[in-house]
Amino acid sequence: MKVLVATEKPFAKVAVDGIRSEVEKAGYELALLEKYTDKQDLLNAVKDADALIIRSDKVDAEVLNAAEKLKIVVRAGAGYDNIDLDAATVHKVVAMNTPGQNSNAVAELVFGLMVMAVRHFYDGTSGTELKGKKLGIHAFGNVGRNVARIATGFGMEIYAYDAYCPDSAIEAEGVHPLHSAEELYTTCDVVSLHIPATAETKNSINKALVGRMPKNGLLLNTARKEVINEPELIELLTERQDLRYVADIKPDADEQFQTFSGRYFATPKKMGAQTAEANINAGIAAAKQIVDFFQNGNTRFQVNK
Ligand code: 3PG
Numbered sequence: 001m002k003v004l005v006a007t008e009k010p011f012a013k014v015a016v017d018g019i020r021s022e023v024e025k026a027g028y029e030l031a032l033l034e035k036y037t038d039k040q041d042l043l044n045a046v047k048d049a050d051a052l053i054i055r056s057d058k059v060d061a062e063v064l065n066a067a068e069k070l071k072i073v074v075r076a077g078a079g080y081d082n083i084d085l086d087a088a089t090v091h092k093v094v095a096m097n098t099p100g101q102n103s104n105a106v107a108e109l110v111f112g113l114m115v116m117a118v119r120h121f122y123d124g125t126s127g128t129e130l131k132g133k134k135l136g137i138h139a140f141g142n143v144g145r146n147v148a149r150i151a152t153g154f155g156m157e158i159y160a161y162d163a164y165c166p167d168s169a170i171e172a173e174g175v176h177p178l179h180s181a182e183e184l185y186t187t188c189d190v191v192s193l194h195i196p197a198t199a200e201t202k203n204s205i206n207k208a209l210v211g212r213m214p215k216n217g218l219l220l221n222t223a224r225k226e227v228i229n230e231p232e233l234i235e236l237l238t239e240r241q242d243l244r245y246v247a248d249i250k251p252d253a254d255e256q257f258q259t260f261s262g263r264y265f266a267t268p269k270k271m272g273a274q275t276a277e278a279n280i281n282a283g284i285a286a287a288k289q290i291v292d293f294f295q296n297g298n299t300r301f302q303v304n305k
Helices: 013-025 038-045 062-067 086-090 103-118 142-156 167-171 181-187 229-237 276-296
Strands: 003-005 029-034 051-054 072-075 094-097 134-138 158-160 190-193 218-221 244-247 263-266
Touching: 003 013, 003 038, 003 103, 003 276, 013 029, 013 276, 029 038, 038 062, 038 158, 051 276, 072 276, 086 094, 094 276, 103 142, 103 190, 103 218, 103 244, 103 263, 103 276, 134 142, 142 158, 190 229
Parallel strands: 003 029, 003 051, 051 072, 072 094, 134 158, 134 190, 190 218, 218 244, 244 263
Antiparallel strands: none
């Protein structure tokens, strides 16, 4: 049985060691494809793999076609918009994610970016503090909850909107539930995005919504670039010289965003989950889920059913 770890953005070495140990303990073989730049390398590597561990790596119909022996693909992380779920189902491949395993890392980066933005990217001028400011958490999943926990320490007033989460679960974390995205953006000084990229959410963060933010509003995106309506956000940032956009995912229109000097920042590569701890948690969870699937038929974290 061969388990392939295919990561264009590699895990920390300590995480790869942990994955290897889980895989070998089960009597399987580990293959590693890291930092590949050519899709053909992935197509070649998946040929004889029974299981696949990926991060944001794209697993589309072409990859699934090439992966003749593949039974399971595990996205070591939360968002699985990089897997063609229908094609996986057609190929009888079980697709899974590892929810919650890297969420603290992403939440910590939210605050790294937030402090940097309100301190004017450390340019020496006088910034503002987070204490007492209204934070809006857009979607209250694993990352959103960690953001709320950390925001409490900063003394922020915390609000959340999540269409799928009951008020009681939000209130239990000391957060004020709001009942529409419009209300969240109108209310909050800082909005942090934690929605997945789905047909419903793509392009949904638009001018009408972000334009509701109060003066000096800060929009933080550690979720997905696809949820942003980039042309409309550019229009809005042009009209509203007070608004700021900070992202952990470089927009397609990065060059245009760069013109909003002092009000825009994007990490060169998605860094939210790029910590040793998150790599270890998500990577080892993925390896364990694969072993549990082959040995016990456990499909608890399957996302294509
Ligand atoms: C996730 O969905 O888990 C995060 O966006 C992390 O993605 P990454 O594994 O590509 O860093």
